[in-house]
Amino acid sequence: MAAPIDHALLPETATVADDGGLLVGGVRLTDLADTYGTPLFVYDEAHLRARCREAVAAFPGGVYYATKAFLCGAMARLAHEEGMRLDVASGGELGLALRAGVPAADLLLHGNNKSTEELREALAAGVGRIVVDSFDEIDRLEGLVADGLRRPAALVRVTPGVEAHTHDYVSTGQEDSKFGFGLRDGAAERAVARLRAPGSPVDLVGLHVHIGSQIFRTDSFARAMEVIAPFVRSCGLPELNIGGGLGVAYVEGETTERIPAWGARVAEACRALGIDATVSAEPGRVIAASAAVTLYTVGTVKDIPGVRTYVAVDGGMIDNPRPALYGSEYEAFLPRAVGADRPRAVRVVGKHCESGDVLLHEAAVPADLAVGDVLATPVTGAYGFAMGSNYNRMPRPAVVFVADGRARLVVRRETDADLLRTDALLGDG
């Protein structure tokens, strides 16, 4: 019998009621499905706060929550309340963070193609750091500062020619990336020289390097730091931001290192490499991913004898595009019976007109799974809601935060009116 879902994949406050139902933050998941409908993202607020606090402790030089992983007003506030600054990568993310009340000084702006308008907004607001990504961006910054906008503090994004993935670390030997300034071709050195020269449009305070995402081993960060150390030492700038990328376990059997070990490994590498800059980081996934589960309702079960069984739910690639985009894997369970064995192999699909609309290629589910059941997928808190779309003109799901026996709606479900709003013929635009 395939085992029940591993509790290590569930949010930290998950508990099991006497009747076998799952509670998160003291709230029963099946009750949340009844109250708010499905699909529904449920975030464990205590879990989010615990990860933010770990990050703040692990990087005393400052740590930025990478908002692209999951952003709404409540999330921006929560991360900032817990002592994180925010990494934003567009005018939209910047605007939301400011509206949520995060001081501009606590924001860092990324982007390989920041528009003049985005840069103007950032400078006018007084963002704490701009991560400069290209020579064209330097031109634009010069223009804005000449127009009288305030010179921002800035980091130079360096592309080190190494990439880290889940299990491996690849030295690509070249900087084939749309991001940043290459190390080997001398672009990084030229950018630093230009931004330090008299008349520079920024106050250059440091370097930035981001080596990838869903990285399981903190050694990968240490090895990337070895590659950039000579350049970091030669620049002698006071700050180094090592980006984000620490991974999380999505399925049973995966093990990752945790935030405290990441901070310790990076600090140790700095000591060993003679890097005395203040080190900051930008975690996204590791803050938000495991904090959430998505609740769906099973609508149809189609058995094709000798082939497979398809279990179709009321969401799909618009609330979790990662399986379709990256072949990412997930687990599933029934919140009404979280301790049930899962002997049945099925494919969980969504309701979009696309064969690639798969949520779980090989899901293990309980034998009695039936139409009408609420089905949950854990570890959906990062790059799910944030990457969502309205394909097939379906509304984006609602998001709730749960804590201390209470749920609060932080993003309401979209309505038909929301979907029509920008339609010039049918909407109010």
Ligand SMILES: *Cc1c(COP(=O)(O)O)cnc(C)c1O
């Ligand atoms: C995506 C990204 C992050 C966050 O990555 P995670 O894998 O979610 O931690 C941080 N910094 C930069 C520059 C990024 O592009």
